[in-house]
Each structure stands twice: as C-alpha cells, then as structure tokens.
Amino acid sequence: MSQLQIPMSVVDLKKMAATIRCDIIEMICTASAGHPGGSLSATDLVTALYFRLMRIDPANPRWPERDRFILSKGHACPVWYSALAERGFFDKSHLGTLRRLGSILQGHPDMNKVPGIDMTTGSLGHGLSVGIGMALAGRLQKKDYHVWVVIGDGESQEGSVWEAAMAGTKWKLDNLTAILDRNNLQNDSYVDEIMPIEPVADKWRAFGWNTVEIDGHRMEEIVPALEGAKTFKGVPTIIIANTVKGKGVSYMENVCEWHGKAPCREEADRALEEIRRCSCEQ
Numbered sequence: 001m002s003q004l005q006i007p008m009s010v011v012d013l014k015k016m017a018a019t020i021r022c023d024i025i026e027m028i029c030t031a032s033a034g035h036p037g038g039s040l041s042a043t044d045l046v047t048a049l050y051f052r053l054m055r056i057d058p059a060n061p062r063w064p065e066r067d068r069f070i071l072s073k074g075h076a077c078p079v080w081y082s083a084l085a086e087r088g089f090f091d092k093s094h095l096g097t098l099r100r101l102g103s104i105l106q107g108h109p110d111m112n113k114v115p116g117i118d119m120t121t122g123s124l125g126h127g128l129s130v131g132i133g134m135a136l137a138g139r140l141q142k143k144d145y146h147v148w149v150v151i152g153d154g155e156s157q158e159g160s161v162w163e164a165a166m167a168g169t170k171w172k173l174d175n176l177t178a179i180l181d182r183n184n185l186q187n188d189s190y191v192d193e194i195m196p197i198e199p200v201a202d203k204w205r206a207f208g209w210n211t212v213e214i215d216g217h218r219m220e221e222i223v224p225a226l227e228g229a230k231t232f233k234g235v236p237t238i239i240i241a242n243t244v245k246g247k248g249v250s251y252m253e254n255v256c257e258w259h260g261k262a263p264c265r266e267e268a269d270r271a272l273e274e275i276r277r278c279s280c281e282q
Contacts, residue, residue, distance in 0.1 A: 072127020
C-alpha cells in the first residue's frame with residue numbers, strides 16, 4: 001500500500017482542503033477555462049473521502065479491492081484532479097495542463113487517461129446509475145469495497161437520478177453512498193428557480209434511503225457522516241451536504257456567474273490570498 005500517511009486528522013483535512021482549493025484556482029486560471037464554483041463547493045467532501053475514508057492505493061489505481069468514487073457532476077473535475085494529484089496518483093505537474101490539447105486532464109474526467117478515475121463522467125444524471133452497477137458488481141463478486149457518488153443539485157432534476165434511487169433501495173445496496181452537493185446554484189440560476197427539487201431530503205427518505213443532512217464545509221460533520229454511511233446496513237445512504245457554490249473565495253460565493261468562468265490572474269491572486277489567510281486562521 002502507499003506510504004502516504006492517512007487517515008488525516010480533521011485539522012490536517014482542513015489544511016488539505018485549502019491546498020486543493022488553491023490548486024483549483026491555479027488550474028482554472030492557467031487554463032482560462034473551467035468550473036470553479038462547483039469544484040470549490042465539493043472540495044471539503046472530496047478531501048475527506050480521499051484523505052480519510054477511501055481505501056485506495058495510488059501505486060495500484062486498479063487494485064480490485066479499492067473503494068470506488070464517481071464524480072457524477074463531471075464538470076467539477078478540477079477538485080477530483082487535485083485530490084488525485086495530492087494523493088499521489090500522478091505528478092502534480094499535470095495540473096498545469098488542464099484542458100490543453102494532449103493533456104490527460106480534460107474538461108471532463110476520462111477513465112482511460114487519468115490514473116485513479118473510476119468512471120468517465122460529464123453527461124449529467126448518469127453517475128448514480130453507474131454507482132448502482134458497481135455496487136451490485138461488488139456484491140456479486142463478494143468484494144467489500146464501498147462506492148461513493150457525488151451528485152449535484154441541478155443534476156438532481158434528471159429523472160435518471162430517481163430511477164437509480166429506486167434501484168438502490170430494491171437491491172438494498174448498503175455498499176453505496178450518494179453525496180448531494182447542495183450548493184443551490186446551477187449553470188443559469190438558482191436551482192429552485194429553474195426546477196425546484198425540495199423537499200429533497202423527504203424525497204430521498206420516501207425512496208427508502210438512509211438520509212443524513214450535514215454542513216458540507218464542516219469537517220467535524222463531514223467525517224462522522226461518511227464513516228456512518230460506510231457502516232450503515234440494509235439500505236444505501238444519501239448524505240445531503242449543504243454547501244456554498246464558490247466556497248472559500250468571497251467574490252465567487254453564491255454567484256451564478258462563477259459556475260463556468262475562469263478567473264483572470266489578478267482575480268486568481270486575490271482568491272489564493274483569501275484561501276491561504278482563512279487556512280491560517282483555522
């Protein structure tokens with residue numbers, strides 16, 4: 001197994017989340033393209049998974065016993081790329097090649113190019129169904145790996161999400177956890193203005209899932225929720241993580257424009273200063 005020291009403490013997880021947020025800003029600024037808002041909102045969740053919860057081996061990305069991770073909202077891949085690089089799956093120098101011709105790190109994740117990517121994503125609404133298949137495969141093969149799927153709240157307007165929800169309950173897939181990045185914004189406006197999904201927690205409970213609601217930026221809530229999901233038996237778990245789009249960068253927070261806009265160098269430097277200052281104050 002990798003010699004990288006994990007699982008991290010809550011304090012160290014917060015520091016790593018700040019590092020990953022800085023990576024995201026640098027990557028998207030350098031590429032002059034990308035999706036900072038949803039990458040930043042999911043950062044604390046992805047950090048906790050990769051540096052505390054998931055059983056993985058960076059030296060052996062296709063290890064059959066590994067936990068699986070799917071970022072269904074694939075446009076937020078900068079957060080995934082950073083976590084993989086910081087975890088040791090590939091050299092960090094690749095982060096500076098985001099979206100370049102010939103780079104392994106394209107605008108949506110590709111399982112055939114990037115070490116550690118378990119599923120190519122980008123077409124919204126598909127990830128949870130793939131997670132259902134992985135969880136079923138694990139049961140049939142008598143493997144004890146866990147499948148984690150991060151979905152978006154705008155994505156939750158897709159009917160295929162709810163078809164997958166029915167299937168997860170039918171087969172009692174307690175080796176599967178979905179995490180809803182509930183940042184309230186999508187590409188064009190607020191989720192509740194485009195197509196409301198509330199009462200979303202009640203809906204998941206009605207579909208038979210173990211439903212947990214947390215602050216998706218407090219490691220003190222994230223870690224026990226993820227640990228509890230991994231041990232919960234009988235039905236799959238959905239963690240509804242209430243988050244802030246653009247979290248950590250004041251001028252990006254809760255601003256729809258930053259769903260898919262790259263900061264210029266001056267804006268990026270301001271963002272980096274804010275993230276680092278906040279990290280020092282924690």
